[in-house]
Amino acid sequence: MKKDVRSLTHDELISFFESNNHSSYRATQVYEWLWKKSCFSFDEMTNLSKNTRELLKDKFVINNIKIDKIQKSSDGTIKNAIKLFDDSLVESVLIPFENRTTACVSSQVGCSLDCEFCATSKLKRIRNLNADEIFDQVSIINNQSKTYFGRPISNIVFMGMGEPLLNYTNLISGIKKISSNDGLGISPTRITVSTSGIPKMIIKLADEPIKLNLALSLHSAIEDTRTKIMPFSTRFSLLEILDSLKYWYKKTQRIVTYEYIIWKGINDDFKHIESLIKFCKKSPSKVNIINYNDVGNKFFIPADSNSIDNYVQELMINNIPVTIRKSRGNDIDAACGQLANKITN
Numbered sequence: 232m233k234k235d236v237r238s239l240t241h242d243e244l245i246s247f248f249e250s251n252n253h254s255s256y257r258a259t260q261v262y263e264w265l266w267k268k269s270c271f272s273f274d275e276m277t278n279l280s281k282n283t284r285e286l287l288k289d290k291f292v293i294n295n296i297k298i299d300k301i302q303k304s305s306d307g308t309i310k311n312a313i314k315l316f317d318d319s320l321v322e323s324v325l326i327p328f329e330n331r332t333t334a335c336v337s338s339q340v341g342c343s344l345d346c347e348f349c350a351t352s353k354l355k356r357i358r359n360l361n362a363d364e365i366f367d368q369v370s371i372i373n374n375q376s377k378t379y380f381g382r383p384i385s386n387i388v389f390m391g392m393g394e395p396l397l398n399y400t401n402l403i404s405g406i407k408k409i410s411s412n413d414g415l416g417i418s419p420t421r422i423t424v425s426t427s428g429i430p431k432m433i434i435k436l437a438d439e440p441i442k443l444n445l446a447l448s449l450h451s452a453i454e455d456t457r458t459k460i461m462p463f464s465t466r467f468s469l470l471e472i473l474d475s476l477k478y479w480y481k482k483t484q485r486i487v488t489y490e491y492i493i494w495k496g497i498n499d500d501f502k503h504i505e506s507l508i509k510f511c512k513k514s515p516s517k518v519n520i521i522n523y524n525d526v527g528n529k530f531f532i533p534a535d536s537n538s539i540d541n542y543v544q545e546l547m548i549n550n551i552p553v554t555i556r557k558s559r560g561n562d563i564d565a566a567c568g569q570l571a572n573k574i575t576n
C-alpha cells in the first residue's frame with residue numbers, strides 16, 4: 232500500500248525530494264497545497280512539473296474525506312455526513328449565528344460511552360478519527376461556511392460524535408494543525424473540547440502548551456443521578472473530576488463550562504439545584520443549560536420551563552454565570568445528542 236503523503240512532516244518531504252534529485256523548495260510547495268489549500272489531488276498542484284506530479288503519484292496517495300450528504304435546517308444549520316477514507320461516516324454540523332459561525336465536529340466514529348440520552352451512544356465506538364481526518368473535517372466545514380455564509384468559521388466545538396479525550400493524541404495533533412499558520416490559523420481560544428469527564432485526561436490537557444476551552448457534560452452534581460444517566464461515570468467520581476477541574480483552572484486560568492440538561496423527574500428539583508450550586512462554587516465555572524433534544528427514549532422528558540427558571544434564578548442569586556443554549560437544527564436531527572448517522576438511512 233502506498234503511504235499517505237500527509238503523514239510526512241515538512242522535513243520528511245524535503246528529504247524525499249532531495250533524495251529524488253529535486254529542489255527542497257518542491258517540499259514547501261507540496262506542503263502548502265496539502266495544508267494551506269486543502270488540495271486532495273496531485274494533478275491539481277499546478278505549480279509542479281508533470282514529472283514531479285508523476286513521482287508523487289508513484290510513491291504516495293492522498294487520503295481524504297468527502298462530504299457524502301448535506302441536510303439543511305430551516306434555521307440555517309447545515310448537517311454533513313462525512314465519509315472517511317475507509318467509508319466510515321461521521322457527522323459535522325455548521326451552525327450560523329448573527330456574528331459568528333460554529334463548526335460542531337466529531338472525534339470518533341461512534342462513541343464508547345453509554346450516555347442514555349445521546350443518540351450517538353447507540354452506534355458504539357468503531358474507531359478514532361486520525362489527526363488528518365480531524366483537520367480535514369474542520370477544513371471542509373470551513374470551506375462550506377465560506378460558500379454558504381460568505382465567511383470562515385469562527386469557532387469550533389468538539390461536541391459531535393465521540394469522546395474527544397478518549398482520542399487524545401489525534402485530537403491534540405489535529406488541533407495543532409488547525410490552529411497553526413501552516414494550517415487554518417484558527418486560534419485555540421476559539422476551540423472548545425467537550426468531555427464527559429475523564430480526570431486523568433483533563434489533567435493532561437491542562438498541561439498542554441496549547442490553551443483551549445473546556446466544557447464538561449455534567450448534567451447532575453449528584454453522583455447517584457449522574458451514574459444512572461451516564462453509566463460509565465461510575466469509573467470517575469465527581470470528586471475526582473472536580474480535582475482535575477481545579478487543576479485545570481490553576482494551570483490555565485480558564486473557566487470551565489458545565490453543560491447541563493434538565494429532565495422531568497430526574498434532576499428538576501431543588502436538591503439537584505443546590506448540589507449544582509455547591510459544585511460550581513468549588514472551582515471557577517459557568518453553567519450552560521442545554522435544551523434536551525428528543526432521541527426517542529421515554530425515560531428522558533424535557534423539564535418544564537418552571538424548573539428551568541428555578542435553576543437560572545438560583546444560579547444567578549449565587550453569582551454563577553448561566554446561559555441557555557438554544558437548540559439548533561432539530562428538524563434535521565443535527566442538534567446536540569442527535570448525531571446518529573440517520574442521514575444515511
Ligand code: SAH
Nearest residue numbers: 349390393394425426427448490524567568
Ligand atoms: N462526549 C463529549 C462530546 C459529545 S456530546 C461529551 O460528552 O461532552 C456534546 C454535548 O451534547 C454534551 O454536553 C452532551 O451531554 C450533549 N447531549 C447529548 N445528548 C443530548 C441530547 N439528546 N440533547 C441535548 N444535548 C445532548
